[in-house]
Amino acid sequence: MGTVIMHDVVSVDGFIADDNDDVGPLHEWYFSGDTPLTDEDQSGFRVSRVSAGYVRPMWESIGVIVLGRTLFDLVNGWEGDPPAGDHVVVVSHRPKPPGWHPEASYHFVDDIATAIDTAQELAGNRIVSVNAGDVGSQLLAAGLVDEVAMDVVPVVFGSGKRYFGRIDGQHLLEDPHVVIQGDRVLHLRFAVRSAS
Template sequence: MGTVIMHSVVSVDGFIADENDEVGSLHDWYFSGDVPIVAGGDHAEDGGGIRVSKASAEYVQSMWDSIGVIMMGRTLFDLVNGWEGRPPAGDHVVVVSHRPKPEGWHPEASYHFVEGAKAAVEKAQELAGERTIAVNAGEVGGQILAAGLVDEVAMDVVPVVFGSGKRYFGGIDGHHLLEDPDVVLQGDRVLHLKYKVRR
């Protein structure tokens, strides 16, 4: 089975967005470099204008290339309208939601609406095969980590302080240990960190 990686861009004080779901300058580094990131598979494109620094390019491109499935919560799906059926990476999207896929919404897109974190991970593993499952951070990511279903945590830490907002780990309860980081990579205006989850 593929590795389940909880991943997102985050402020140094642990927020992925403000109270209004605005990301502010968190994603600026995605658009300020010289190296384009290409969305994987046969529908390779310019990644929607994503251009990162040379220092970040290999890490980001290899991460995107490894993804088979993106898992997201319904809030993010609604905010970005499911990227109009074209996820930034991977071939499939699993949306953790009590509500079904909107009627008539991009019937060609491989988007699966599943109730509950455990069932959603099972569906994602079925779709991903040996490829990576990228779980978006936030409430859903925190629930999946708390259920013991996350293998690695990847954070792109941006030097900005939000003070409040939507937390990287959502409202997770309890104590969860990670291993020492196996990736520590400094890009321009971002620090890439990756940790295995201690079992």
């Protein structure tokens, strides 16, 4: 089974988007560097050399992305071509839109346990990347997340969509095992402390 990593870009005060689902300057570092993230460089992603050394192997190791219906709708499922991974699992009570990219490996499920089971089966030994926010926080609270990864951008939103959604209670993380300072971003990864 692959590692389940809850991941997103986040403001220093803990938001992944504003109240209108706008990410504002959170993703600017993805496009302001001098190093492409892919060999073909058709994606437009150009980060600092330091960030490329972290992001490129992480993205290459992702087998499946798990996300909620809100993000799917906002980005229209990346038109069936996700930025990383071969498959996408969407947690939603609504089915895939009729006729939407039938060739794309997108799987719509209606609960978080089925989402992780489906993602693990599709990913094999590769990483399952869970987007932060409401779905990510539900998975973390259910004990289904192995690591938390944050790309922290030096901006304060004040309000908006929280990285940890509406999670209840405390959830302990280990000391960060990745701390990398890129240009206009700090990459952090923490293992989730087991509840024992």
